[in-house]
Amino acid sequence: MRESSVRALLAGGGTAVNAWLSGDSPFFAETLSHAGFDVVTVDLQHGMFGLDGALRLLQAISAGPAEPFARCPSHDPAIIGKLLDAGAYGIICPGVDSVEDAAAFVAACRYPPVGRRSFGPARALLYGGADYVDGADETVLTWAMIESAPALEAVEEIVATPGLDGVFVGPNDLALALGERPGQVPAPAKVEEAWVRIVEAAHAAGIYAGSFCANGTVAAHLTTLGYDLVTPGSDAAHLRAGASAAIAAARSSAAPASAGAGGAEGAGRSAEPESGY
Numbered sequence: 001m002r003e004s005s006v007r008a009l010l011a012g013g014g015t016a017v018n019a020w021l022s023g024d025s026p027f028f029a030e031t032l033s034h035a036g037f038d039v040v041t042v043d044l045q046h047g048m049f050g051l052d053g054a055l056r057l058l059q060a061i062s063a064g065p066a067e068p069f070a071r072c073p074s075h076d077p078a079i080i081g082k083l084l085d086a087g088a089y090g091i092i093c094p095g096v097d098s099v100e101d102a103a104a105f106v107a108a109c110r111y112p113p114v115g116r117r118s119f120g121p122a123r124a125l126l127y128g129g130a131d132y133v134d135g136a137d138e139t140v141l142t143w144a145m146i147e148s149a150p151a152l153e154a155v156e157e158i159v160a161t162p163g164l165d166g167v168f169v170g171p172n173d174l175a176l177a178l179g180e181r182p183g184q185v186p187a188p189a190k191v192e193e194a195w196v197r198i199v200e201a202a203h204a205a206g207i208y209a210g211s212f213c214a215n216g217t218v219a220a221h222l223t224t225l226g227y228d229l230v231t232p233g234s235d236a237a238h239l240r241a242g243a244s245a246a247i248a249a250a251r252s253s254a255a256p257a258s259a260g261a262g263g264a265e266g267a268g269r270s271a272e273p274e275s276g277y
């Protein structure tokens with residue numbers, strides 16, 4: 001079976017940098033896979049596509065060197081199974097609030113007798129190889145999202161879930177759960193403290209810690225905290241930032257009077273929260 005390059009990178013002590021797809025363009029998915037990211041994640045929770053779109057995006061990612069992950073939209077084992085069957089090598093599960101949630105999520109990702117995943121790796125056979133069933137359980141990475149007050153309270157128990165490879169922080173939902181506004185950079189103290197608590201709990205249990213981040217600077221900060229998988233914003237955030245920079249550069253020779261509503265300031269969203277979306 002094709003090895004997981006991300007699992008190998010993390011096992012060697014490296015940090016994986018993850019792209020986050022919210023748009024339904026196979027061409028842009030392929031472009032990001034070639035851009036230097038270690039992982040590209042198809043976000044079915046908040047992305048602007050459904051399961052059929054996710055398959056096309058997973059195919060496009062695997063036309064480049066990055067490894068394909070998916071964030072499932074819910075805990076539904078049928079959808080988790082379909083994403084794995086479509087060739088996702090990692091699943092990021094939102095809203096894992098308890099040990100029970102974490103155990104059910106892991107069971108959905110592992111074949112019997114360890115778990116409850118049903119056999120039918122349609123496209124996974126093409127991406128992973130004909131011996132997929134022999135290596136899938138040891139290859140596919142399982143990430144439980146910590147993004148609620150109960151999840152944070154239980155994080156020391158959640159990280160001990162057998163078969164769980166990592167926890168993954170959703171800082172925007174976590175901020176809301178802790179009574180803060182999402183999208184603040186730097187993050188509120190409560191979120192910063194949670195980031196520290198979560199990475200320490202994960203590493204003490206011998207599993208990995210990942211997080212969504214508002215941007216590359218926050219991703220670098222989390223890397224210094226010890227995070228193993230960082231996501232420096234979504235595709236839409238990268239597109240918007242790149243477009244704003246290009247517009248500002250294009251208008252940089254114009255007289256200040258010509259800027260304004262249609263100028264670089266009007267084009268950006270600098271006054272809005274920086275949630276990474």
Ligand code: 3PY
Binds near residue numbers: 094171172212
């Ligand atoms: C969050 O920040 O809540 C997320 O789920 C990141 O996508």
Ligand code: MG
Binds near residue numbers: 147170173
């Ligand atoms: Mg979230």
